[in-house]
Amino acid sequence: MRAELIDGKAIAASVRADVARDVAGLRERGVVPGLTVVLVGDDMASATYVGAKEKASREAGMAGGTIRLPADTTQDALLSLITQLNGDAAVHGILVQMPLPKHIDPDTVIRHIRPDKDVDGFHPENVGKLLIGHTDGFVSCTPAGVIEMLLRSGVETRGAEVVVVGRSNIVGKPMAALLVQARAGGDATVTICHSRTKDLASHTRRADILIVAAGRAEMITGDMIKPGAVVIDVGMNSVPDATRAKGSRLCGDVHFASAAEVASRITPVPGGVGPMTIAMLLRNTVRAAERTVS
């Protein structure tokens, strides 16, 4: 293996330590940052994510917790709850865990959250501020985490060729929008590729920094990567693996073994981008609380 690992766990721990310090500072001023997570239904994966978010916010010294609602909760009931949280001064951040049950429209729910409490950064107003380049909104946690990883790893984005594979609203689109801004962690020449892209490899092979968030297991192989490139793998897939006790293994959107022979630096899966997401959620929440006192 040629590539150096970018250790998401370590970087996330460092971000979380910064957040804990900021929380302590706010507590001295009488403000306890509060994050309220809303979970509708009993999806196993969602429950796991929510548990991790709750634990991390508690460890950072925050208040709040998780409100668990039954799967048959009506949209109106959920909106009423959000209205109440919007008006609750102790709640600085509101996160409604996705996906929601099919009878609830996620866009209606997201738009109902006060933008200044939308620590997931999904409200159109926050997405708009991100694209415009205003920094008084919230940036969704995964792309924000990738930028933070690059900054803390000393990867220069200015003037770099960055190729983003994937155009989701959660990762690909905000990721590209961040990278093009005229500031540190931006100033890149950005190409956004997706399922309609012709000759994907011709793009990925141009990338000084390749960011993959396509949701397809190991779709990017070493031969698609420019020698010396930095590879950020946002994917998280479970694939069958008979050699494992549970019959499956986790992998990213990048074929790690072959990519690591070509790249100069690469994020592992797990332990790469994943831990950054929760760290950035905490940072968004502490910023939400800071904005109420400044």
Next chain:
Amino acid sequence: MRAELIDGKAIAASVRADVARDVAGLRERGVVPGLTVVLVGDDMASATYVGAKEKASREAGMAGGTIRLPADTTQDALLSLITQLNGDAAVHGILVQMPLPKHIDPDTVIRHIRPDKDVDGFHPENVGKLLIGHTDGFVSCTPAGVIEMLLRSGVETRGAEVVVVGRSNIVGKPMAALLVQARAGGDATVTICHSRTKDLASHTRRADILIVAAGRAEMITGDMIKPGAVVIDVGMNSVPDATRAKGSRLCGDVHFASAAEVASRITPVPGGVGPMTIAMLLRNTVRAAERTVS
């Protein structure tokens, strides 16, 4: 000259005819679409633009007009006026002409306009909806006009390599965001280039569709264009020209003569993208009015 001209004037006229038909339909239902333009100060160029917008909206059968305020108008007075227009049911679209005098913060003003009356599409909520892909907001007029030109000219964006030169909030960024959406007029593989881009020509030469909005006169020359490409020139510059009576001439960001030898289709300047901008403003206004009755 090899390239066929894309006639922005003709396409804009066709859009404006559609708008006039929609306005007539709304009038039959008792709704007169109203566009109010606010002009602060006496900048000559702004006065010309505003005059053109007022004339076009009148020709389309709309109500409204221009409110002209002195250059020393305070920000608070301007915000009060906007509050009043926000609450006026006869005003469906509000446009505050930029640039504003230096003592007024444009972002504060833009954010003060009700998003559902922000027919310029500059409010963060509208910008966010654009990036997310929601179609119930307003898209800023120039990038919307470029997409409309491509659609009406039968230029296929799906799977095309599109290179956007320029990353302004008015054109470059929303342009790239539109082109990447999963729908007609989108689905392109998009690269956004700017002043920090290294080896610009290596990108522009890849483009099946090249969209230039950099604000630098004739910076894109024929040798930077892929043979057969479609070239959209958003630039509008005045350059010295001793052979003209007034000592200057208008030109785009593309060196037309050399580009037209290489491209398959190209927009002229003037008469290309320019006329589309006002047409899309009218369309946004009629949509704003339609949304109040549906």
